[in-house]
Amino acid sequence: KAGVTQTPRYLIKTRGQQVTLSCSPISGHRSVSWYQQTPGQGLQFLFEYFSETQRNKGNFPGRFSGRQFSNSRSEMNVSTLELGDSALYLCASSSWDRSYEQYFGPGTRLTVT
Amino acid sequence: QKEVEQNSGPLSVPEGAIASLNCTYSDRGSQSFFWYRQYSGKSPELIMSIYSNGDKEDGRFTAQLNKASQYVSLLIRDSQPSDSATYLCAPMDSNYQLIWGAGTKLIIKP
Numbered sequence: 031k032a033g034v035t036q037t038p039r040y041l042i043k044t045r046g047q048q049v050t051l052s053c054s055p056i057s058g059h060r061s062v063s064w065y066q067q068t069p070g071q072g073l074q075f076l077f078e079y080f081s082e083t084q085r086n087k088g089n090f091p092g093r094f095s096g097r098q099f100s101n102s103r104s105e106m107n108v109s110t111l112e113l114g115d116s117a118l119y120l121c122a123s124s125s126w127d128r129s130y131e132q133y134f135g136p137g138t139r140l141t142v143t
Numbered sequence: 144q145k146e147v148e149q150n151s152g153p154l155s156v157p158e159g160a161i162a163s164l165n166c167t168y169s170d171r172g173s174q175s176f177f178w179y180r181q182y183s184g185k186s187p188e189l190i191m192s193i194y195s196n197g198d199k200e201d202g203r204f205t206a207q208l209n210k211a212s213q214y215v216s217l218l219i220r221d222s223q224p225s226d227s228a229t230y231l232c233a234p235m236d237s238n239y240q241l242i243w244g245a246g247t248k249l250i251i252k253p
Contacts, residue, residue, distance in 0.1 A: 063241075073187075073231070086240050120186055123229040130175050130235055134186040 031056065034123050044140045048109040051138045055102050055123030061085075062104040063132060064096060067118040080126060081105055108140075116142045118130035145170045147244035149232050155250045157209055162219040163246050166232030169213070173234035176208055178217045180228045191217065222251045229248065 043049050051110045055062050063077040063086075075088035079098035096106040102123075110117055118139050122132035146169040156162040164178075175194050180186035191216065193199045194207040205218040215234070219226055228247040236242055 072245045075240060075243075078240070086238055118186075126239070129192075131177065131189055131192050132240060132241065133189060134179075137186045 034121060034133055036119075036121055036135040036138050038138060039136060040139045040141075042143060043111050044143055045111055045113060047111050048107060049111060049140060050107045051106055051121075051140075052118055053104045053106075053123075053135055054119035055104070055121075056125075056133055059123035059125050059133075060102050061124040061126040061132075063122045063124070064104070064106050065122065066090075067120060067137075068116075073120075076081060076106065085103065102136045111142045113142050116140060145236055147232055147234060147242050149244035151198065151228065151245055153250050155249055155252055156222050158167075158222060158224060158251055158253050160253070162220040162222045162224055162226065162231050162249055164217040164219075164232075166215045166217075166244055167213055168215070170234060170236050171210075172237040173177070173210075173212065173242075174199045175235040176206070176215045177190045177233045178204075178206060178215075179231040179233060179238075180226075181231060181246065195196045220251075222242070223251055224251045227240075227251045236239045 061080045063078040066074045078086040082098045098104045118137045120137045122134045124132045178191045181187045191206040193208045199206045203220045207216045231246045232244040233241040
């Protein structure tokens with residue numbers, strides 16, 4: 031079974047730009063969660079989608095948004111990028127209805143200059 | 144504020160010895176608990192999940208859970224240099240959201 035995939039793997043953007051990251055979950059998994067990881071803050075929860083609905087949301091500004099498609103693929107968008115948005119963005123998928131275990135993709139390393 | 148506390152380390156353990164990683168959590172409603180391993184520059188990898196009080200063994204790994212004490216631990220037997228990584232403890236809260244500890248950096252010395 032293929033794992034969670036994320037694209038792109040690396041991204042360099044300029045302050046003020048926007049960015050869209052993509053995540054394809056493990057086949058059959060309907061839950062996708064997004065996290066931001068920085069050396070200083072550790073893993074921070076952004077949001078979770080299940081069957082195209084946002085089910086949970088972390089404490090991030092409205093510049094961070096996401097969505098999930100009918101095939102469970104998910105995207106997250108960050109608008110008006112700030113230097114502090116430089117981080118590793120991780121998505122994790124879960125079947126949820128059979129198991130709460132979350133499996134992570136390789137992440138997207140975003141650098142904002 | 145739901146909190147998860149882990150000793151940040153680094154925890155240095157000789158090769159072949161038992162590594163013991165500890166985690167305490169504040170949310171009494173947590174029923175599911177997960178341990179992840181994260182190598183530097185990589186994404187977290189699920190090692191163990193535990194849902195009931197007591198021990199759960201999987202190969203060289205044993206997870207221990209004590210809900211009354213709000214304590215969960217991970218033991219790694221016969222530690223290998225490849226076990227050197229940061230280990231993250233993550234209880235799941237009543238909203239099915241993982242609450243993450245800062246992680247313990249483990250170093251296995253050959």
